[in-house]
Amino acid sequence: MVLVAGVMVWRLVHLQILEADRYVARGASQRIRTVPLYATRGAIVDRNGVDLALSVPSRSVVADPRLVDDPVHTARVLGPLLGVEPLVLEERLASDRKFVYLARQVDDRVVQAILGLQFSGVGTRDEQSRVRPDDGSVLAVVGRTDIDGQGISGLEKVYDSLLAGTAGEKVVEVGARGATIPGGEHHLTPAIAGRTLVLTLDRSLQFGAQRALTDGVEAAGATGGILVAMRPGTGEVLATVSVERDDDGVVRPSTEHRAVTWSYEPGSIIKPLTFSALLDAGLAEADTVREVPYRIHVHDSDFTDSSPHDNEEWTVAEIVRRSSNVGTIMWAQETGRTALHTKLVDFGLGQTTGLGFPGEAHGILLPLSEWSGTSLPTIAIGQGVATTPIQMLASYATLANRGVWRAPTLVLGMRDHGGVFESLGNHVGRRVVSKATAEELVVMIEEAVRSGTGTRAQVPGYRVAGKTGTAWKPHPAGGYGEEEGEVRYVASFAGFLPADAPELVVLVIVDEPAGHAYTGGSVAAPVFSEFAKFAVRQLRIPAAEQRMDLDMSERVMAATPVQTLTATSADQLAVTGLAG
Secondary structure (H helix, E strand, O other), X not given: OHHHHHHXXXXXXXXXXXXXXXXXXXXXXXXXXEEEEOOOOOOEEOOOOOEEEEEEEEEEEEEOHHHOOOHHHHHHHHHHHHOOOHXXXXXXXXXOOOOEEEEEEEOHHHHHHHHHHOOOOXXXXXXXXEEOOOOOOOHHHHOOEOOOOOEOOHHHHHOHHHHHOEOEEEEEEEOOOOOEOOOOOEEEEXXXXXXXXXXXXXXXXXXXXXXXXXXXXXXXXXXXXXXXXEOOOOOEEXXXXXXXXXXXXXXXXXXXXXXXXXXXXXXXXXXXHHHHHHHHOOOOOOOOEEEEOOEXXXXXXXXXXXXXXXXXXXXXXXXXXXXXXXXXXXXXXXXXXXXXXXXXXXXXXXXXXXXXXXXXXXXXXXXXXXXXXXXXXXXXXXXXXXXXXXXXXXXXXXXXXXXXXXXXEOEEEEEOOOOOEEEOOOOOEEXXXXXXXXXXXXXXXXXXXXXXXXXXXXXXXXXXXXXXXXXXXXXXXXXXXXXXXXXXXXXXXXXXXXXXXXXXXXXXXXXXXXOOOOOHXXXXXXXXXXXXXXXXXXXXXXXXXXXXXXXXXXXXXXXXXXXXXXXXXXXXXXXXXXXX
């Protein structure tokens, strides 16, 4: 009896004194459970507050394998409901872990059906699932999240830390069957919801851009296309759409934001940039005349215009209107390679725009030390240099801003869960060309739309300035396929309106148009016109006549002293909408 009592005493000392902490911790681990509280991920909305991506409550089916009575039977019943192989579920349910996922973010009807079966050890966990528009027009920009709600692409990735918020936790005391013990230990750290990301995009303009671009690509029999539009004064991107023709021949939205990630040879839409270097250097003016032949030989290559013509006296403005390759090359030789290269760098070619989008391409603008004998003539007309669509859009926005370059942006700012908005816009610009040079170029490219190669880009009631481009597309194996008669084209149009006070700048690219119509003026300019007609209504940009009426009203009001208005004249002004 003494011996037995001694063993019991020693065991009590061992349990309560020598290893008390270990057993207390073991008991707490069985009794105390920490439940994570996931923060609601912030929404992504367009400039008008329309949801582009948001998180909604969802439930996942989970299990505690220790409490499952019959893993085989449970797996066979749940497998068809969850769409998971029973053997996979059986392996999870037979494990020695405390917690396993059986299926993530399951439809509510399936959840209710499973809970109705009342399998021991099987339950649900509250989570958040990400919902996006079904049309796919903004998916390439907004990006995606993984199953745990972490951004893995697009703006979801760039602003993940701001969107994610801060997770919390709940500490509770539970019994042997997993039920919470009333009055037991309890501690709550609430989660802090993520902030809402407000984009510069306009969902309605996205829809109009996708429709106009898809129709244009289908009509041209092209392999794809890009349309991107923005406000030149602020750099805010209003719409950016990419489409591609799939293996079945159907034109669908691209999953890649090609306006930022794709590099291409721009062709003749680069010519206004070339002439900006000439005019800024004071080497010529818009009405400066020189003789332009049909063909010119530079180094070891011949360059021609698109259509044969005799030697003719053309002004700089006429060369731009006709999109003459030879005339552009001759004036580029006058400008010089150093001045041309410097000006293209000033416009942002060969470097990222500062948009901050994952995978943004630099384009290709070789340093002067690597220029060959034909680099000057080819780069001057948009071949031998690669740009991104967003770079060319920003360049034309610079002309619209009368020489001031502004970084494009996709984000207006952030809004916290209390509704407080914080602007993230960058409105600082830098001068690239003089105001006088920019105004001269605007007049030239406005004439190119009025009577030159871009007539199909006209928008009734609005003055449009822009330039067409038709570039050879390099083959993957090298060359352009001209010797084999397999030349592929990239057709484009870049322009803005109203030309005298621009509020919208747009770039349209049609990749590899098929058939006889393959030029920028025939396949890209009509898409610009179609989209611009929709955009001016959506953005309420007044036509020229409306602006004249508004200007007239303002002049009348300015010229009429308020103190001299009689009752009769005030009534008349009120009727005509000029009073008050």
